[in-house]
Amino acid sequence: KNEVEQSPQNLTAQEGEFITINCSYSVGISALHWLQQHPGGGIVSLFMLSSGKKKHGRLIATINIQEKHSSLHITASHPRDSAVYICAVTGTASKLTFGTGTRLQVTL
Amino acid sequence: EAGVAQSPRYKIIEKRQSVAFWCNPISGHATLYWYQQILGQGPKLLIQFQNNGVVDDSQLPKDRFSAERLKGVDSTLKIQPAKLEDSAVYLCASSLWAGTSGANVLTFGAGSRLTVL
Numbered sequence: 001k002n003e004v005e006q007s008p009q010n011l012t013a014q015e016g017e018f019i020t021i022n023c024s025y026s027v028g029i030s031a032l033h034w035l036q037q038h039p040g041g042g043i044v045s046l047f048m049l050s051s052g053k054k055k056h057g058r059l060i061a062t063i064n065i066q067e068k069h070s071s072l073h074i075t076a077s078h079p080r081d082s083a084v085y086i087c088a089v090t091g092t093a094s095k096l097t098f099g100t101g102t103r104l105q106v107t108l
Numbered sequence: 109e110a111g112v113a114q115s116p117r118y119k120i121i122e123k124r125q126s127v128a129f130w131c132n133p134i135s136g137h138a139t140l141y142w143y144q145q146i147l148g149q150g151p152k153l154l155i156q157f158q159n160n161g162v163v164d165d166s167q168l169p170k171d172r173f174s175a176e177r178l179k180g181v182d183s184t185l186k187i188q189p190a191k192l193e194d195s196a197v198y199l200c201a202s203s204l205w206a207g208t209s210g211a212n213v214l215t216f217g218a219g220s221r222l223t224v225l
Contacts, residue, residue, distance in 0.1 A: 033214060043151070043199065043216040086150055088214075093163050094139055094203070096214070098150045 003027050006087050006099035013106050019074040021102045023087030026068065034061050034072045035086040043086070077106045112217035114200050120223045126188035129220045133182070133202030142175055142185050143199040151199055157183060195224045
């Protein structure tokens with residue numbers, strides 16, 4: 001079992017839909033990161049969380065430390081949101097562990 | 109603020125040849141990571157440096173891969189000899205060091221795409 005599990009692996013949505021991507025982890029962490037990777041592109045950090053909730057534009061990230069679970073929400077989705085979304089956790093000694101990613105496709 | 113610089117962006121070599129990738133992290137970032145990302149998969153950590161020391165290289169195939177960060181700034185990742193399965197994007201990332209209890213935002217380079225024929 002991976003230390004960081006994401007669901008779903010693949011997600012197709014229509015423009016305007018509300019999207020949720022989930023991440024569960026099994027190790028102690030100091031922070032959780034949500035990353036975005038467009039096809040053929042580099043990786044961009046969207047959020048770093050250690051508690052609570054953060055919002056940036058149409059993106060919202062939440063984390064529940066007790067349940068070892070985080071969610072990334074996209075409101076009013078748009079085709080330009082199509083990308084792979086990766087959850088990663090920072091453990092001891094800043095060791096970073098990645099989830100396998102969620103491939104999102106938003107259609108018109 | 110300048111980002112994480114990586115070069116070359118693309119490299120095509122034949123198997124058994126050698127290749128080297130270079131990464132210059134954001135100024136002041138003590139932690140530097142090298143990742144291997146095979147097409148369709150998530151990034152896999154190869155090595156993590158804290159300044160010029162190695163924090164984690166447990167997944168680095170040491171028979172063919174080596175990495176160094178001699179002055180605690182830029183870093184080089186070398187593969188010798190390359191195999192077909194080494195075809196991947198090699199990503200460099202850096203972050204500030206916040207001690208054992210903290211974490212910082214990661215900044216990734218654009219990656220170096222290696223094709224081994």
